Amino acid sequence: MAANPNARRFPEGFLWGAATAAHQIEGSPMADGAGPSIWTRFAHTPGMTVNGDTGDVACDHYNRWKDDVALMASLGLKAYRFSTSWSRILPDGTGRVNQKGLDFYSRLVDELLDKGIEPLLTLYHWDLPAALDDRGGWLNRDVADWFAEYGSVLYRALDGRVKKWVTLNEPWVVTDGGYLHGALAPGHRSKYETPIATHNLMRAHGAAVKAYREIGKHEIGLVVNIEPKYPNTQSPEDLAATKRAHAYMNEQYLDAALLGKYPPELKNEIFGDAWPEWADEDYALIKQKLDFIGINYYTRSVTQATDSYPLKAGAVRQKLGTYTETGWEVFPQGLTDLLVWAKDRYGNLPTYITENGAAFFDPAVAEEGRVRDPLRMGYLKKHLTAIRDAIDQGCDIRGYMVWSLLDNLEWSLGFSKRFGIVHVNYGTQERTPKDSARWYSKAIETHGASI
Ligand code: LGS
Secondary structure (H helix, E strand, C coil), X not given: CCCCHHHHCCCCCCEEEEECCHHHHCCCCCXXXXXXXXXXXXXXXXXXXXXXXXXXXXXXXXXXXXXXXXXXXXXXXXXXXXXXXXXXXXXXCCCCCCHHHHHHHHHHHHHHHHCCCEEEEEEECCCCEHHHHCCCHHHCCCHHHHHXXXXXXXXXXXXXXXXXXXXXXXXXXXXXXXXXXXXXXXXXXXXCHHHHHHHHHHHHHHHHHHHHHXXXXXXXXXXXXXXXXXXXXXXXXXXXXXXXXXXXXXXXXHHHHHHXXXXXXXXXXXXXXXXXXXXXHHXXXXXXXXXXXXXXXXXXXXXXXCCCCCCCEXXXXXXXXXXXXXXXXXXXXXXXXXXXXXXHHHCXXXXXXXXXXXXXXXXXCCCCCCCCCHHHHHHHHHHHHHHHHHXXXXXXXXXXXXXXXXXXXXXXXXXXXXXXXXXXXXXXXXXXXXXXXXXXXXXXXXXXXXX
């Protein structure tokens, strides 16, 4: 009997989309009265990014936004996840609103809606106004009020048109990369600062959700990156290291936002005396009702005990694993595992996969305008299948955003890694959909039956 293609379809209303972030695609960071962000400053500090790459031009999306929306429409995208740049809207971080910055996002949203594409707006994708960093940034408790003020400006301007809001993108990366290991802006390396930045990020998240409930009428959530941890061996040391790594990366932020507490490993095993006690009212602010969670998934980690600071755990490279250009193992089963884990631990909240994708070497654009990227296509196919498995196991998955719509600026790695389903020629800014984009269009058109 022929297989019923409907059986392979995703749920009705499943949102098929693609994601980007302001600093990675927009360029023109100081245009129309914007202020600098910590990423403008960091990338212009010698030695901080591969090849000294900056976001000064990036994909020139600030000027090409209309064509980019037309491109999304031509691919049949139903949703687009993007972030707004805080320092375009509030050049000093607080106070004076720069109307021209706000207008840019207002026009973008109108154009998306005109093409039938649902916007998912992320308030913070790592580009803190430099003016606020000068006042202590995420280390200053006032940042919760600053962030709620910024959110409120956007809620008032756009909530009639934007129905899905995200407070923070990947707070774990903000603190681990920005305050502990220094690979990302603002480039600090302090075990003592990291818990404070973590806690203020979560207070800011809570304050922004609270402000949303007063102004907004739709949905708001939090996006985290999670990565399942599997023990390398069953030794007590590896098992303990795995538990530690899992608490640090996977439970830290979701436990705070949804359960109103941090996992005890943070104080007892990882940060020790550097982890302060926090007031009850802070936890009350952090734990707000969320309408959905967003999960960014790229890889897993097979974990062993090491002497790494301060986690004392590290990933073991897998002999039989396949790896992407960023050195991350391709492991789709991990996505199913962690979606089921999140459902069981946090109560099956509506969930979006807000990022998933891979950097692979891409051949040059062929004469007939094709970019053959079979590895990326395979990656997306396997991960979408893993999502379908999680749906079959009862997880409430509402949508999928591929990372990324365009090749773009991969933070400290500069332009050296290409994640796009659309190729960008950085010399001419020409966009060329790769084979993976054509494949994805077909998946969208058939609600997943063609996967
Ligand atoms: O471009 C970023 C993508 C690419 O890979 C995006 O802006 C971020 O939101 C997100 O963090 N992204 C990303 N994450 C992959 C993290 C994998 C971590 C593996 C660490 C192994 C050492």
